[in-house]
Amino acid sequence: RIDGARLLASLEELGRHGALPGGGTNRLALSDADRAARDWTVARMRALDMAVEIDAIGNVFATHAGEEDLPPVATGSHIDTVRTGGLYDGNYGVLAGLEVVATLRAAGRRTRRPIQVAFFTNEEGARFQPDMLGSLVHVGGMPLEEALAVRAVDNGALLGEELLRIGYAGSAPVGRPCVDSFVELHIEQGPVLDREGLAIGVVEGVQGICWTELTFTGRSNHAGTTPMALRQDAGMAAARVAAFAHELSQRYGGRQLATVGALTLQPNLVNVIAQSALMTVDLRNTDGAVLQQAQAELLACARRIAAEHGVLLSHRSLADFAPVAFDAALVDSVERAAHSQGLATLRMPSGAGHDAQMFARVCPTAMVFVPSRDGLSHNVREFTAPEQLVQGANVLLQVLLERADR
Amino acid sequence: RIDGARLLASLEELGRHGALPGGGTNRLALSDADRAARDWTVARMRALDMAVEIDAIGNVFATHAGEEDLPPVATGSHIDTVRTGGLYDGNYGVLAGLEVVATLRAAGRRTRRPIQVAFFTNEEGARFQPDMLGSLVHVGGMPLEEALAVRAVDNGALLGEELLRIGYAGSAPVGRPCVDSFVELHIEQGPVLDREGLAIGVVEGVQGICWTELTFTGRSNHAGTTPMALRQDAGMAAARVAAFAHELSQRYGGRQLATVGALTLQPNLVNVIAQSALMTVDLRNTDGAVLQQAQAELLACARRIAAEHGVLLSHRSLADFAPVAFDAALVDSVERAAHSQGLATLRMPSGAGHDAQMFARVCPTAMVFVPSRDGLSHNVREFTAPEQLVQGANVLLQVLLERADR
Ligand SMILES: NC(=O)NCCC(=O)O
Ligand SMILES: NC(=O)NCCC(=O)O
Numbered sequence: 001r002i003d004g005a006r007l008l009a010s011l012e013e014l015g016r017h018g019a020l021p022g023g024g025t026n027r028l029a030l031s032d033a034d035r036a037a038r039d040w041t042v043a044r045m046r047a048l049d050m051a052v053e054i055d056a057i058g059n060v061f062a063t064h065a066g067e068e069d070l071p072p073v074a075t076g077s078h079i080d081t082v083r084t085g086g087l088y089d090g091n092y093g094v095l096a097g098l099e100v101v102a103t104l105r106a107a108g109r110r111t112r113r114p115i116q117v118a119f120f121t122n123e124e125g126a127r128f129q130p131d132m133l134g135s136l137v138h139v140g141g142m143p144l145e146e147a148l149a150v151r152a153v154d155n156g157a158l159l160g161e162e163l164l165r166i167g168y169a170g171s172a173p174v175g176r177p178c179v180d181s182f183v184e185l186h187i188e189q190g191p192v193l194d195r196e197g198l199a200i201g202v203v204e205g206v207q208g209i210c211w212t213e214l215t216f217t218g219r220s221n222h223a224g225t226t227p228m229a230l231r232q233d234a235g236m237a238a239a240r241v242a243a244f245a246h247e248l249s250q251r252y253g254g255r256q257l258a259t260v261g262a263l264t265l266q267p268n269l270v271n272v273i274a275q276s277a278l279m280t281v282d283l284r285n286t287d288g289a290v291l292q293q294a295q296a297e298l299l300a301c302a303r304r305i306a307a308e309h310g311v312l313l314s315h316r317s318l319a320d321f322a323p324v325a326f327d328a329a330l331v332d333s334v335e336r337a338a339h340s341q342g343l344a345t346l347r348m349p350s351g352a353g354h355d356a357q358m359f360a361r362v363c364p365t366a367m368v369f370v371p372s373r374d375g376l377s378h379n380v381r382e383f384t385a386p387e388q389l390v391q392g393a394n395v396l397l398q399v400l401l402e403r404a405d406r
Numbered sequence: 407r408i409d410g411a412r413l414l415a416s417l418e419e420l421g422r423h424g425a426l427p428g429g430g431t432n433r434l435a436l437s438d439a440d441r442a443a444r445d446w447t448v449a450r451m452r453a454l455d456m457a458v459e460i461d462a463i464g465n466v467f468a469t470h471a472g473e474e475d476l477p478p479v480a481t482g483s484h485i486d487t488v489r490t491g492g493l494y495d496g497n498y499g500v501l502a503g504l505e506v507v508a509t510l511r512a513a514g515r516r517t518r519r520p521i522q523v524a525f526f527t528n529e530e531g532a533r534f535q536p537d538m539l540g541s542l543v544h545v546g547g548m549p550l551e552e553a554l555a556v557r558a559v560d561n562g563a564l565l566g567e568e569l570l571r572i573g574y575a576g577s578a579p580v581g582r583p584c585v586d587s588f589v590e591l592h593i594e595q596g597p598v599l600d601r602e603g604l605a606i607g608v609v610e611g612v613q614g615i616c617w618t619e620l621t622f623t624g625r626s627n628h629a630g631t632t633p634m635a636l637r638q639d640a641g642m643a644a645a646r647v648a649a650f651a652h653e654l655s656q657r658y659g660g661r662q663l664a665t666v667g668a669l670t671l672q673p674n675l676v677n678v679i680a681q682s683a684l685m686t687v688d689l690r691n692t693d694g695a696v697l698q699q700a701q702a703e704l705l706a707c708a709r710r711i712a713a714e715h716g717v718l719l720s721h722r723s724l725a726d727f728a729p730v731a732f733d734a735a736l737v738d739s740v741e742r743a744a745h746s747q748g749l750a751t752l753r754m755p756s757g758a759g760h761d762a763q764m765f766a767r768v769c770p771t772a773m774v775f776v777p778s779r780d781g782l783s784h785n786v787r788e789f790t791a792p793e794q795l796v797q798g799a800n801v802l803l804q805v806l807l808e809r810a811d812r
Contacts, residue, residue, distance in 0.1 A: 083673040084626055084681065126675045153675075190631030209630065211676055220490055222783040223665035223688045224615065225596030225757030228655050230781065235666055239648035246642050249634050259629035260641055262674045267489040269532045269559075270617055270667045270686040270724065272784045275490070280676040282629040318676065351631030375636065377628040378678045 002397055003106075004390035007099040011389070014040060014079065014095060015087040024380025025087060028154065029080040029122035030058070035166035037079050041094065041119060048101050050117070054170025056144055057137040058121040058163045061172070063114050064101045066404060071180040072116035073404040075100070075396065077355060078123030078134070085124075086382020088389075092370075093185045094119045096393040100400055111404035113180055120355045121168075127152050128159050129211065130319030135355035139362045140175035153262075181330060181403055182359035185368045185396040187384050190351045191375025199343040199391050201369025202335045205326050206350040206357040207286040210295045211319035213278065214241065214302055218311035220267060220275035235265045235274030237309040244301045245281055248294055256294045257284040257351075280318065286349050288323045323349075324357040327364035330403070334366050337398040343391055352377070368395050408803055409512075410796035413505045417795070420446060420485065420501060421493040430786025431493065434560065435486040435528035436464070441572035443485050447500065447525060454507050456523070460576025462550055463543040464527040464569045467578070469520050470507045472810060477586040478522035479810040481506070481802065483761060484529030484540070491530075492788025494778075494795075499591045500525045502799040506806055517810035519586055526761045527574075533558050534565050535617065536725030541761035545768045546581035559668075587736060587809055588765035591774045591802040593790050596757045597781025605749040605797050607775025608741045611731040612756040612763040613692040616701045617724035619684065620647065620708055624717035626673060626681035641671045641680030643715040650707045651687055654700055662700050663690040663757075686724065692755050694729045729755075730763040733770035736809070740772050743804040749797055758783070774801050 017040060018025040018033030027033040038060065045052050045062035053061045063072055077093030097117035104111070120138065125131025128150045130142075137147045148160030163169040188194075193201050218234035245258040259282040265274040281298060285291035299315065306313035331347075338345045350357075350367060359365045370392035373383040423446060424431045424439030433439040444466065451458050451468035459467045469478055483499030503523035510517070526544065531537025534556045542548045554566030569575040594600075599607050624640035651664040665688040671680040687704060691697035705721065712719035737753075744751045756763075756773060765771045776798035779789040 082675055082678050084678070125677060129676065131677065188631065189628045191633070191636060207630070219782075220785045221781070222595045222758055222785075223667055224613070224663065224690050224759060225594065225778075225783060226663075226781060227597070228660035228663060230597060233665070235669060236648065236652050239645040239666060239669070240652065242642065242645035243649040246646060254634035257630065257632075257634060259639070259677070259679055260645060261629055261671070261676045261678050261680060263641060263645070263669060263671050264674065265667070265669050268668045268670065269488055269784075270535065271531060271537065271665070271688050272488050272490070272667050273665055274667060275785075282677050284630050352628055353630060372631075375627070375632060376625075377631060378675075379626045379628075379681075 002099045002103045002390065002393045004386065006102065007095060007389065007393055008386055010095045011087055011091060014091050020380055022380060025081045025085050026083050027081040028083060028127040029124065030162035030166055034080050038168060041079060044098060048098060048105060050101065053172045054168060055138065055172035055174050056170060057134050057147055057174055058168040058170065059118060059134045059138050061116055061118045063116045066111050066114040068112055070113045071178045072114035073400055074116040074118060074179045074182045075184060075400060076118035077184055077186060078120050080122055080124050082124050082126040082378050084380050085378060086380060088187045088382055088384055089189065089377055090123055092187055092389060096185050096396055099393055100397045103397060111401060113404040115400055115404055123355055125319060127154060131353050132355055132358055135358035137174050138177055139358045141358060141361065144174055177362055179363050181364040182356055183330065183366050183396065183399050184354055184356035185392050186354060187372045187377065188369040189372050189377035192348060193346065193369060193371035194373055194375060196346060198346050199388060200338040200345045200395055202331060202345050202347045203326060203350050203367035203369055204331055204347050206324045206353060207284050208288045208291040208323040209319055209321045209353050210283045210291055212281045213316050213318050214281065215314045216277040216306060216311045218275060218309065221273045223271040223273055226273060231273055232310045233273045234277040234311045237305050237311050238263060238277035238279045240305050241302045242279065245298060248297055252290065252294065255285065256290060286323055321353060321357065324360045326360055326366045330364045330366035333402060334368050334395065334399055337395045341394060368392055408505045408509045408796065408799045410792065412508065413501060413795065413799055414792055416501045417493055417497060420497050426786055428786060431487045431491050432489050433487040434489060434533040435530065436565065436568035436572055440486050444574060447485060450504060454504060454511060456507065459578045460574060461544065461578035461580050462576060463540050463553055463580055464574040464576065465524060465540045465544050467522055467524045469522045472517050472520040474518055476519045477584045478520035479806055480522040480524060480585045480588045481590060481806060482524035483590055483592060484526050486528055486530050488530050488532040488784045490786050491784060492786060494593045494788055494790050495595065495783055496529055498593055498795065502591050502802050505799055506803045509803060517807060519810040521806055521810055529761055531725060533560060537759050538761055538764055541764035543580050544583055545764045547764060547767065550580055583768055585769050587770040588762055589736065589772050589802065589805050590760055590762035591798050592760060593778045593783065594775040595778050595783035598754060599752065599775060599777035600779055600781060602752060604752050605794060606744040606751045606801055608737060608744065608751050608753045609732065609756050609773035609775055610737055610753050611729060612760060613690050614694045614697040614729040615725055615727045615759050616689045616697055618687050619722050619724050620687065621720045622683040622712060622717045624681060624715065627679045629677040629679055632679060637679055638716040639679045640683040640717050643711050643717050644669060644683035644685045646711050647708045648685065651704060654703055658696065658700065661691065662696060692729055727759060727763065730766045732766055732772045736770045736772035739808060740774050740801065740805055743801045747800060774798055
């Protein structure tokens, strides 16, 4: 059994890096706060005598040696957060992995295969796109050069330069992971487990994610003198496309998720018709075909509305991930471990994207969820009860042990 | 006749303060660039031996003495601009007024009444609201204390502090103007005169202006895990209200203008449901009753949509000006002056708000428009041909002369 107090204390300590005044953290990928959190986590890995490697995209891997020199059983997650994030998203999976290693060490217990605990660069996708960028590059899903050339949405910095700046441009190669399997522990981030009063989510897969950036370019002009018919109002075109995304979701009975999280107008003044509007649309669906259909409808609508307003439309895909199914046997073993600990479970898809979905391309993969109070995440009030955090970590311990001893 | 070359050169010189790299100016009210432009303009006034007074809200009045000590015939406009403004909006009216004085001086011509040339604080309403704030306070339409306590939309600074900072918190009293009449020369800022090939717009009044700031407060949450029905999406509520403003305008056949110039989401990230949205709506109509009706419909819609999304709505009026009719006799004299100079005219309402509309509360008032190429304004490519600028200034000269000699 893991040491619950130690796990909780480590979550609290990591949460100090980038802490916001009112609670929660702002630790955008490759920011100064992310660097501080990385340094703290690496120190902790070394304190556990783990061999630490950093790869060329800044992913960090710490290995606890096994009895045999076999591909490791891997776990982990991320420590970057959104701008107004909580203390658990990502952090929990990394620190629970380290807690598993600490527990094995304390018990003098060696596994047959090594156990690896990793954290991946820019999982959130809040500062650089796509999300899960580090694990995507790690499994060979995106060329390194392309990833290093991605620009930050906040200050336009190159990802590659930011890695150098914070000292995390490592030398380990990317693209050909050698790993037995991957199991990620994470908070659910949605309301299902909390509402049903269940301890463990047995994650069967991840829904599809489609992120698009739409840029509308019109012409700034006077709000009082320009007849409606002569306007090239980029802001109004964007707002109408956002409203359409909402309708689209309603039309599919709400199972097609649609979010317009970012919308920026220029010059953004009360009496000036917007010259440009930059907008993101996040579409998700567990059904990949419906997701494609929704995305096609969105773009068709954007084209039509842009034409109606006489504004130029350009669009670019920021993320495009088909739904992922995890390994049936590994998923079963998560369920068995939970039941053997007397914990109630639910098989469910993941609404959020996770590093695990990238590993599913190259090895048997599964995930364990614990509840999120009120389904809150990407919110400073994100919360999971201490006992639930400990329960999840013990399930992880058992699944890793079983797999590493195989 | 005025000296066209001198007028054009002065426009170009004033345009250097806050000049943008690609043309146009950024001279938000009470910014450093506005200070520099004010200093330059005041120096020019003094060079014409005019008596310069600054009032408590930063309006500047320069008086060219008449033969008798009577209330002056006043003209002028503003020299603040929007963030991406042109060289003519406001500036033209101020510099043409000074050019009229320079012309009279050069000709050794005195009028019976004094001629006053003024520029008013924060006409644009881009940095502080409402627009026409300086002239509104001047005519007693807003208490000085209330105006000094208005906060800037860009950095939250108090208007009163900004006036002190740039050295334009003057000592002349506000609220009881003593003026014979007011005539403002301005670019049309809309497409009518340009399209019809006419030289002079004889402005009969100004349409009503209603600015509202809407704040939607929801709950940030995860874009992938939060079911549509459980969201409190402030951004989506705002976008749908913006789309409604567009429909509203269409429903009234486009004569009801609606502009959403500013919309800001927090935290403005692709995969985070917006916690808050701050939005402005600018509604205008020449028919005050229809404008009130449109505003009521907008607020009702905002309330309904906010409730649908489970977000809080608060709203605040940023400007609320009923349509204004100018003085019939003074309007006639503008028309006569133009015709006597062989210029083709059109009687028209003003789409934009102007300082003149505040003077209409206290004295006979009128305005003269010259064409704006392609109807562009609040745009760095705002343009009026030199000969049209000169024509407008000569009309102003004649109207002021007639009135001041009365
Ligand atoms: N787990 C998590 O919040 N990942 C961020 C990527 C996403 O938007 O789903
Ligand atoms: N003339 C002018 O652009 N005034 C600004 C106030 C308005 O928005 O109409």
